[in-house]
Amino acid sequence: MKAFNFHEVKSVKEATKLASNKSTFLAGGMTLIPSMKMRLSSFSDVIDIKEIKELYGIKVKGKSVIIGANTKHADVAASKEVRKAVHSLAGLAEGIGDPQVRNCGTLGGSISNNDPTACYPSACIALDATIHTSSRKVDAENFFTGMFETSLKKGELVTAVEFQIPEKSCYIKFPNPASRYAMVGVYIAKFKKEVRCAVTGAQSVVYRCKEIEKALNNNFSESALDSVSLKSSNLNSDIHASAEYRASLIVSCAQKAVAGSK
Ligand SMILES: Cc1cc2nc3c(=O)[nH]c(=O)nc-3n(C[C@H](O)[C@H](O)[C@H](O)COP(=O)(O)OP(=O)(O)OC[C@H]3O[C@@H](n4cnc5c(N)ncnc54)[C@H](O)[C@@H]3O)c2cc1C
Known part of the structure; x- marks a missing residue:
């Protein structure tokens, strides 16, 4: 790992003020730390955002569930509010990696990293989510732009994700047996006006399957x-x-997702 300056910040304002072209944010470190240790990436400054209290929490408000960026997968999986509002979202979080990953990995880290085999991007697309950042709100469909790429600008911080509550939904993943990442994952969400189907693991970036x-x-x-x-x-x-x-697999996962929708 190459040397870097380490900063622990307590607010979004402080984090974005410190950010530069050569800095990065540290959430749970599940992806960032191994990639720095293997020298796949290096930064002059690492900004630890774990102590920013406003980035935590789960709220159900009207027809949406809003989850703070630093909320861990284990907390989404254990949340009664999430399970009641969007059962499939709690189920998705419960199926990520292993207990260590679920207790360190975060929603914000997952979607900012945008691994092509990650689960959360499919939830964002299927549940017509809006990504809240330190400077704007972005539709999920305009957020995930390519393999490990998003529309985030340098120094822009994801603060929360606002998911729409569907009538019924289900996420089915065919997991890689080693990592539990999706070889294919299909998220089906039935809304009053439309059915949305998001697929992860099958292309370089999550997408809606129109067929x-x-x-x-x-x-x-x-x-x-x-x-x-x-x-x-x-x-x-x-x-x-x-x-x-x-x-x-996409079709058979979609069939299982329809059968399991609630
Ligand atoms: C063994 C293993 C198995 C896994 N299995 C799965 C799986 O089955 N399904 C799945 O979906 N995922 C899986 N993951 C990914 C995991 O769930 C984490 O979400 C992911 O690794 C990101 O980690 P993190 O949240 O700790 O973020 P970090 O590693 O801290 O950060 C990742 C990237 O996001 C940036 N970042 C973090 N937070 C923010 C923010 N709020 N705003 C802007 N940028 C930010 C960082 O700067 C960095 O570039 C697995 C990971 C591992 C190590």
């Missing part, structure tokens, strides 16, 4: 997906799964 949405908007049932066949030419192929296998 599945179209079928489910006509008929919200497992059998509506029997005739859906996805092309594999635009899907990831690696040692874990071929593109063809992923295409078939």
Whole structure:
């Protein structure tokens, strides 16, 4: 690990004031620390945001659930409010990694890192989320821009994520047996006006699967997906799964998600 200056801050204002082109924010450190240790990344300044109290907490307000950026996966999984409002969101958090990762990893860290196989980006897209940052509010669909890339500007801090509460929803992941990251993860959310289907793990960035949405908007049932066949030419192929296998996994995960929606 290369040498850096370490700052512990207590407010969003203090964090953004210290930020520069060569700095980074430290949340749970689940991704940042290993990548710095392996010298995949290095920074002049590391700004520890763990002590910023305003970045924690869960609120259900009207038709939305607002979760602070520093909220840990274990806290989302254990939250009765989240489970009651959006059962699938608590379930998603419960299925991330292992207990150590869930007790250190944060919502803000997960979406800012935007790993193409991470679970939370699919929740943001399916639940039509708005990302609150230190300077603006961004629709989730304009936030995740590419592999490990977001529309965050240098020094911009995610402060919270506002998820819309659907009528029914479910997240089904086919996990990598070692890391528990998604080889494919499908999040289905049924709203009064539309069904949204977000897929993670299958392309370089999370995306909405229009073929599945179209079928489910006509008929919200497992059998509506029997005739859906996805092309594999635009899907990831690696040692874990071929593109063809992923295409078939997306449909079967979507069918399980429809069956499990509540
Ligand atoms: C073994 C293992 C298994 C995992 N399995 C899964 C899984 O199954 N599913 C899944 O979805 N994820 C999984 N993860 C990812 C994990 O859930 C963490 O969310 C992720 O690693 C980010 O870690 P962190 O929250 O500690 O953020 P950090 O590592 O501290 O930060 C990550 C990046 O985000 C930036 N950042 C952090 N917070 C903010 C903020 N508020 N605003 C702006 N930028 C910010 C940092 O500067 C850094 O660039 C796994 C991780 C590990 C190590």
